[in-house]
Amino acid sequence: MINTQDTMMxxxxxxxxxxxxxxxxxxxRVDANRSPLEAGLARLIAAGGKRLRPRxxxxxxxxFGAEPGPLLYLAAAVEMLHTASLVHDDLVDGAGLRRGVETLNARWSAAASVLVGDFAFTQAAQLALATRCLPAIDLFTxxxxxxxxxxxxxxxxxxxxxxxxxxxxxxxxKTAALFELAVGAPALLAESGGEITAAARDFGAALGMAFQVMDDVLDFTGETSSLGKPAGQDLCQGVLTLPALIHFEAHPADSGLRALVEREPLPAAELERLVAAIRRGEAVAGAVEEARGFVSRGLEALSRLPEGPERLALAELAGSIIDRDN
Amino acid sequence: MINTQDTMMxxxxxxxxxxxxxxxxxxxRVDANRSPLEAGLARLIAAGGKRLRPRxxxxxxxxFGAEPGPLLYLAAAVEMLHTASLVHDDLVDGAGLRRGVETLNARWSAAASVLVGDFAFTQAAQLALATRCLPAIDLFTxxxxxxxxxxxxxxxxxxxxxxxxxxxxxxxxKTAALFELAVGAPALLAESGGEITAAARDFGAALGMAFQVMDDVLDFTGETSSLGKPAGQDLCQGVLTLPALIHFEAHPADSGLRALVEREPLPAAELERLVAAIRRGEAVAGAVEEARGFVSRGLEALSRLPEGPERLALAELAGSIIDRDN
Structure with missing residues (x-):
């Protein structure tokens, strides 16, 4: 007789x-009651985003059949490492909004952001160590x-x-390395062998590339409400991402983009003109095409992994990266 | 017949x-030719200080008879971790001079200091991982x-x-934890057992306490030429260390010290008055007495370790901390 309870499970x-x-x-790992700084980090972690990397x-x-205990620690380590890098990157970039909430350095001093980021890096390292798997800890570091x-x-x-x-x-x-870790380190936990681990890392890296390209596309096409940050922000901070670079290839004489490459400041009106031009041009479609290419490469690597419902779920997740709107 | 060559060795x-x-x-671990930032870190490492922690x-x-290979990695990891913390602490403190050379953040942006510090932390972690000894890596983290x-x-x-x-x-x-690591982790590398490891950690921690107290004494009594930074610097940055606290115990009505505790800014003339008062008062001798107490506690812990020439060298090193002038 089939135990329906078990089948349900x-x-x-x-x-x-x-x-x-x-x-x-x-x-x-974070005690929000200990200080306003840890409370800020706890809020950032709770705001959370999509938890794509732990997923x-x-x-x-x-x-791959990794043991559940070490796997949970690894998934948490990857997300904590991601959070730590956000804190320091926001300081480096001088960004004011992250996940729809003010960044730590918008509210506090650079000193606070440095230390809170260091704190998160250390927590991430301790979570990675809790796996007790040296090859996975190597890949983490x-x-x-x-x-x-x-x-x-x-x-x-x-x-x-x-x-x-x-x-x-x-x-x-900045992005693919962490996705590569998220997919590849579990293969190391499960001692999956070199070829499987390499394919897992390739899939993760390709997915990360596609994800970041789409992130940079959404920076131009998205709205503040769904992105949690202003549209065209990267360009306004002088950072050229793929849509801007493709637009620049098509308009090599554009003095605004040339100035940004030379790291010269631009007036706000000129930045607005550029953001609008990139939004309505062909560059966005070209960038999405690159993202699709990375997804294809990822699916090719995925086909070298063992079959199973998780592989289907990973394939679905890869496809969803192109369609996401935040 | 005795082989004199071997005996000499x-x-x-x-x-x-x-x-x-x-x-x-x-x-x-640092390629000075890659960028001005890495060159800055290479200079800081080369300036070096006394290499007390790797010693x-x-x-x-x-x-303890630890294997030479892992031990070298560990010693390098401890010094690199120390260097990384200096880079971020200088940013947090806003210090301008370190080891007689300008700090990174005096020459570059906060962004550069954050990233160079992160870089050094990562290098330190990779050196620690190279020991392949999980308990030592745990203590490092x-x-x-x-x-x-x-x-x-x-x-x-x-x-x-x-x-x-x-x-x-x-x-x-901020200081004793790293000394505790320097002395304690080699016991873990050698699988020395709980009591020996605890005594090694106790010795290291006590030594670190004595070292920091003397560092804070020298901040008042030393000269810029031997310290590599201006005298009375901590107080001028609003940080009360042991000599200032002991002076405050003797002069609880001192409005200047009260203001510093309340984190209120003081005019330069008032800071100069305080530094001079602490330099010529009894507080310095009281602080040195505390340092001697930590050295004594360290030597007591040391007596629980196996005898040998290295134990004598460690005892000598502990004694020298009180007599150092930089």
């Missing part, structure tokens, strides 16, 4: 329950190194980003 | 050669957590440091 999607456990691990880690770990390295390269370059190649190098470090 | 102090290998590991790690590891936590507590407190207890809590986190 296996049919129910375990992801929401596991994400809840990840949320609890994250919340448990990826949980699906990947489930696909390597991802952090690549993220920091990418920002340093960006800061040290004498001019702004001026080509697709520079842009792709940048987003590979 | 064992008599020669191996510490300088091993410190040279640590220097090489540190230098190998402690090497002596401790040699005493816990030390980092304590250091950041101490700075956060300091920043979040509504008033300045106003008592010996607050001061000791602060320096336990």
């Amino acid at each position: 296996t049919v129910v999607d375990p992801l929401p329950a596991r994400l809840g456990q990840v949320e609890a691990l994250l919340a448990g 990826l880690a949980l699906l990947s770990g489930s696909l 390597e991802s952090m190194r690549r993220m920091v390295d990418g920002e340093l390269t960006q800061l040290a370059r004498p001019h702004g980003i001026s080509s697709r190649a520079e842009y792709f190098d940048w987003i590979r470090a | 064992t008599v020669v102090d191996p510490l300088p050669a091993r410190l040279g290998q640590v220097e090489a590991l540190l230098a190998g 402690l790690a090497l002596l401790s590891g040699s005493l 816990e030390s980092m957590r304590r250091m950041v936590d101490g700075e956060l507590t300091q920043l979040a407190r509504p008033h300045g440091i106003s008592s010996r207890a607050e001061y000791f809590d602060w320096i336990r986190a």
Whole structure:
């Protein structure tokens, strides 16, 4: 006789329950009652976003058969590392809004943002250590190194980003490295072997590239209400992303974009003109095409992974990246 | 027949050669040719200071019989973690001189200091990981957590440091945690057992307390040429350290010190008066007495460790902390 209770249990999607456990691990690392600074970090973590990276880690770990305990720690470590990098990046960029709430450095001093970011990095490292899996901890630390390295390269370059190649190098470090970690480290937890781990990392990296390109597309096409930050913000801060670069390829004589590459300040009216021109031109479609290309490469890597419901869920998630509106 | 060549080898102090290998590991993590930012970090590492923390790690590891390879990585990790914390602390404190050279944030933006510090933290983590010893990596990460936590507590407190207890809590986190790591982690590398590891950590922590107290004494008594930074700097930045707190205990009605506790700005002439008063009063001797007490506690912990030439060297090093002039 079939035990219907058990059958029910296996049919129910375990992801929401596991994400809840990840949320609890994250919340448990930050004591909002201890100081206004930790309360600020707790708010940023609770504001949360889509939890895409822990979702990826949980699906990947489930696909490869990673042990649930270490997998939860890893998923939380990836999200905490992401949060830590947001805090320091907002300070580096001087951004004022994040996830619809004021950034820490808009409310507090640079000193507070530095320390709160360091605090979050340390919590992330302790969560990663809790997996007790040295290869996964290696990949965690390597991802952090690549993220920091990418920002340093960006800061040290004498001019702004001026080509697709520079842009792709940048987003590979700042975004794809973390997605690669989210999908690849669970394969290491499960001791999945070199080829499977490489395919998992490739899928994660491609997904990250597609995600960041779409993020930069939405920075031009989205509305403040759904983005949680003003539209055209990157360009207004002098950062050229893919839509702007494609527009620049089509209009190489545009003095405004040339000035931004040279890191010269532009008047607000000129910035508004550029944002409007990029919004209504062909550049947005060209950027979406690049994102589709990354999704295709990701799905190719995914096809090298074992079959299963989690693989289908990962494929669906990859497809949804193109259609997202925030 | 005794092989004199071999005898010579064992008599020669191996510490300088091993410190040279640590220097090489540190230098190998930073490529000064890659960007002005990395060049700045390379200069800070090369300026070096006394390399007290790696010395402690090497002596401790040699005493416990830790394997040379992991021990070198650990010693380098501790020094790199120290350097990383200097970069961020200088940003938090707004300090202009460090080791006699301009601090990174005096020359560059806050953004550069944040990222260079993150870069150094990441390099430190990778060096710690290279030991492949999870308990040592745990202690490394816990030390980092304590250091950041101490700075956060300091920043979040509504008033300045106003008592010996607050001061000791602060320096336990910002300095003693790293000394505890330097002496304690090598015991973990050598799997020395709980009691030995605890005694090693106690010795390191006590040494760190004594070192920081003497550092704060020298901030009042030293000259700019030997300190590498202006005398009385902490007080002028509104930070009360032990000599100032002891002076305050003796002069509770001093309106200047009261204002500093309340974090109110003071005119330069008033700060000069306070520095001069503390320099010529009894507070400096009282602070040195506290440092001696920590050295005594350290030597008591040291007596619980195995005998050997390294233990003698550690005892000598502990004694030298009181007599140092920079």
